[in-house]
Amino acid sequence: MRYVRIENLKEGMVNCKPLFGKNNEILLNSGVIIRESYISKLKELGYHGIYIEDSISEGITPTVLIDDNLRIECVKSVREVYDKFSSNKVLNEEVIEDLKTCVDEIINSVLSNKELLINVIDLKGYDDYTYSHSVNVAVLSIATGIKLNHSKNVLYRLGMAAFMHDIGKIFVPKEIINKCGKLTNDEFALVKRHPLKGYELLKRGGNFPHYSCIGILHHHEKYNGTGYPIGLSGEDISLLGRIITISDVYDALTSDRPYREALFPSESVEYIMGGSGTLFDPDITSAFVRIIAPYPVGTCVNLSSKKSGIVVRNYPDFCLRPVIKILFHSDTPVEPYLIDLKNDPDARDVVITGVADF
Template identity: 40%
Template sequence: MTFVPIDRLKEGMMLDRDVYLYDYKTCKIAMLRSGQVLTNSYIQKLDELQILGAYIHSDDRDGPGGLTDGPIRPELKEEAISNIQCVFKMFDKSAQNINISYINQTVEISKKLVTALQSNKNIELSIASLKMYDDYTYNHSLGVSILSIAIGLSMGLKTAELYELGFCALMHDIGKMAIPIEIISKPAKLTKEEFEIVKQHPLKGAEFFLKHQLANKKVCAGVLTHHEKFDGTGYPSGLKGNQIPLFGRIISVADVYDALTSARPYRDPSSPADAIEYVMGCSGSTFDIAVVEAFLKRVSPYPIGSCVKLSNGEIAIVVSQNDYHPLRPMVRLLSNPEKILDLYRDREAYHVVIENACNIATSSL
């Protein structure tokens, strides 16, 4: 799916998410459901009601207007997952038969991911657009790579650096192949001894790439340091602040966010909002503040057009995102639809938070 601004919506495109509307002339709530094919009259109505755009089904990438799918096409995800599996299995076989083509293919996949995200710079990533497979290890690696590249884009990294960052993030957990499977897949909290074994995986991964000269020092450093913490309490070396290479600081944020929002045998996934709040709460301690700020510009727990319940009991529709605080977007209250409330900047909204996304009774548009 991809978010398409109102001026780029075309007749024939299919919605990939519900869009809630409030027509203050008729005082009725309306909704265009996911799967609805847009007509010119629908698009005009969206424009009249100040809806900034809509999420469009990925199959419409070659439809009217030549829309480019975003951020990542399914076939590229499949190619990435397949290649990650090949490289990880190569590690698992003690690298007796190093196939450099797998490494080269992974680098090319990183370049494709960077190109896809560069062409959709205004896209805000949602968890639905990242999750594709049940296999946690490989899907997690892809999700971390996409998020890391998005953060890098927000931080102004050059294209060549983004290629390296994407490759580094794809491979960040390869060292886990050296950890006994019964520990990695244990459906319960690890013992102290087991966690000490798991903590070896960044070093194992970096050693693999260095030993076989499969990556440069910048990539190896990112693999080695993605579990370091900004306050010096991480592992394996207890590095602090800018002692941690930039790739490690970026992947650290992406890694934690993707892990929190993923289902595991021993816990349910956190909501995007809860995961974002956790990341924000760790800014300056676990995470680099500058990296967190860049991250916040690229995630979207409450997409434009979604319906939310506020802590004061009001129901509202999200009309615009807030770059620096995605948990506090601009919303239109259904009880007073002529007014748009900025949950981040309006003084009257300082005490109001979004409790959850919700569904409401609607009429046909």
């Protein structure tokens, strides 16, 4: 299978992964032949692309770190927490247990995956952004924690904090959260209060892990001290806060927001790498970029050598040097063959220049 961006989707292509709507209903099942009306509807719903099955992608299967059913259950649990807090500001033990179950299942799912590499495209759902973002940040944070060899106890607290990192936004008016233009100083001051409000809300309940509350409080602090709400720097920021801030920024960058379109994973990884040592803890940044596939398996790419093809394998420690199945020289089709950007001596001067349109 391969990923085709929505603008390159054509009638007659075959969808090969189920697409889910905001209420977790199946919008388009696997095996369905794409029609022009489907393409228009997918554009309207905000889809950036879909996975298709065709002759050039035969035998290529991206690794799935978190399956759709688990993601849907986690989104449902996060939604219930927000609904409970929005109505009565109380978090009961039953809802906490649901969150704990989700965290445990994500930890086990990630730990059971031999190749710890995340295709962010597979994380993207089309539920309400707040809920799906919370789940994505949890998955990214837990995977980073595993890459850093932290214990299950730390991973559990990290996951709980990541799920609830934005709960303080229930105190921010929705018109500010969804504003397309630049926020006023007063509006931004309200937004900057949400880590503290979330911390106070969860700490007051008494049944949420204290260390997780600290992670929520710190998730907008920056390594160089320019963050909020306290302005902490370096290791004065809790471990959970330092991990969650990277996951939070990365998922936001790869998501459509009211004020800009989503960036491609490769562009977002470059931003994270550029912030190492200033915005982000350098050791955590190094671990984070080793769990992200900037060019996921199934992505069509152009090379500086004027060749193009499809990514068939990624290397966690060399995220920008995947194995590529070459399909075209310039625009001329060729008999497919493999180039290993990491190990082929003849490919040392070759780099990926962008995503291909075929």
